[in-house]
Amino acid sequence: MGVAMSGLLRAQETSIDRLQGKIIAVDAMNMLYQFVTTIRQHDGTPLKDSKGNVTSHLTGLFARTTRLLQKGLKLVFVFDGEMPSLKAAERARRNELKEKAKEQLDEATATQDIAQMKKFAGRTTRVTTEMIQESKALLIALGIPVVQAPSEGEAQAAFMVAQGDCDIVASQDVDCLIYGGTKMIKNLGLSPKRKKINALTYKTIQPEIITLADVLSDLDLSLDQLRALAMLVGTDFNIGGIKGLGPKKGLSLVKKFGEDFEGLFTEVNFQEECASNWKDVFDTIAKMPTITDYKLEWKPINRNAINKILIEDHDFSTERVNHSLDELEKANKSSQQTALNNFF
Numbered sequence: 332m333g334v335a336m337s338g339l340l341r342a343q344e345t346s347i348d349r350l351q352g353k354i355i356a357v358d359a360m361n362m363l364y365q366f367v368t369t370i371r372q373h374d375g376t377p378l379k380d381s382k383g384n385v386t387s388h389l390t391g392l393f394a395r396t397t398r399l400l401q402k403g404l405k406l407v408f409v410f411d412g413e414m415p416s417l418k419a420a421e422r423a424r425r426n427e428l429k430e431k432a433k434e435q436l437d438e439a440t441a442t443q444d445i446a447q448m449k450k451f452a453g454r455t456t457r458v459t460t461e462m463i464q465e466s467k468a469l470l471i472a473l474g475i476p477v478v479q480a481p482s483e484g485e486a487q488a489a490f491m492v493a494q495g496d497c498d499i500v501a502s503q504d505v506d507c508l509i510y511g512g513t514k515m516i517k518n519l520g521l522s523p524k525r526k527k528i529n530a531l532t533y534k535t536i537q538p539e540i541i542t543l544a545d546v547l548s549d550l551d552l553s554l555d556q557l558r559a560l561a562m563l564v565g566t567d568f569n570i571g572g573i574k575g576l577g578p579k580k581g582l583s584l585v586k587k588f589g590e591d592f593e594g595l596f597t598e599v600n601f602q603e604e605c606a607s608n609w610k611d612v613f614d615t616i617a618k619m620p621t622i623t624d625y626k627l628e629w630k631p632i633n634r635n636a637i638n639k640i641l642i643e644d645h646d647f648s649t650e651r652v653n654h655s656l657d658e659l660e661k662a663n664k665s666s667q668q669t670a671l672n673n674f675f
Contacts, residue, residue, distance in 0.1 A: 335564050335565055336560065336578040338578055339550060339582065342517070343540050343542075344539055345537070345538050346537070346538065350538075352403055352404075353404060353405065354497045354627070355399075355405065355406050355500075356478075356491050356500050357406055357519070358500065361484075363391075363463070366388045366390070366392060367391075367462070369391075370388075374445050380644075384645065385462065386646075389465060389640070390647075392470070393641065396470070396475065400473070400659055407477075407478060407491070408466075408467075408475060408477050409491070410480060411483060411484040412479060412480045412483075414482070415615050417607060417612060417615050465640065472633045472636035472637045476625075476628055481620040481622055485502055485506050486619035487621050488507060489508075489510035492514060498514070500516070501515070506567070509566075511543070513542065515540070517539045518538045520536075552582075552585065552586075553590070555592075555617070558616050561616070562609065562616075564581050568615050569612050572605070574604060592613070596609035632656060
């Protein structure tokens with residue numbers, strides 16, 4: 332779901348070329364959901380191999396990572412671990428929506444209403460354990476470091492950036508900011524256009540960088556106050572936030588009470604509105620478990636492993652896979668030669 336306060340945050344457009352050499356901590360689950368939701372056939376059916384296995388996640392992951400690697404980005408993928416107990420309600424809400432969408436999809440399928448089939452198919456999306464394991468295996472075969480977070484992947488990615496081990500978090504959600512991530516990027520891809528929701532037209536999309544220091548300065552808030560604001564408008568740990576409170580009104584309240592969070596959340600009847608103690612939600616965000624013993628090591632690509640996963644197991648085109656890998660190896664050699672020339 333993510334925190335609904337993007338409208339308050341100043342973003343600066345950038346380009347993929349400007350990120351060359353940067354270490355990007357990717358919110359893996361966020362990206363995988365994008366792929367399985369959007370990479371589908373004309374009727375909304377996900378891409379599948381000859382055995383009926385979904386391959387949308389592998390298609391998107393292979394295409395995007397190889398292209399970004401060719402551009403000189405150093406990617407690290409961070410995966411979710413154990414779900415915080417307070418997120419159970421959000422998971423239940425999502426499952427309920429998926430079940431409702433499945434019913435609507437079945438109705439549309441029965442009448443072969445292609446437009447409705449496509450509309451509801453994406454809403455039934457699930458990223459399975461098998462998809463996650465396949466994705467990890469493909470990333471490792473591409474030589475990309477994979478980090479398993481103990482809990483929320485976005486919090487782990489934010490920690491790695493705050494520690495200086497990575498330069499920026501890549502995610503479509505701004506949650507990493509309330510976890511203390513110092514810099515994030517949205518729209519990390521190479522396609523400058525994206526289809527508008529429920530429309531046949533496209534809009535231009537550019538990567539956007541949001542810096543925590545700028546956010547806190549612009550809003551005149553501390554990090555703890557930013558967390559309090561997020562709780563007012565709603566997080567994954569208190570769905571919907573306080574009814575009738577949008578980001579702007581929430582910001583005014585946070586400034587009014589300063590660091591008096593007890594007074595702030597009493598004023599808005601937080602526990603009655605959200606069915607949780609505000610301290611429990613706040614501590615879940617502020618004290619999200621992270622690990623320090625991760626290893627960030629980029630290795631040569633393993634063609635045999637990649638071919639096994641994509642071509643042998645999932646019927647990918649041999650020509651396309653090899654072409655992408657050839658281009659990646661060519662880019663890697665060019666980068667290494669440039670670095671060597673600069674050294675001498």
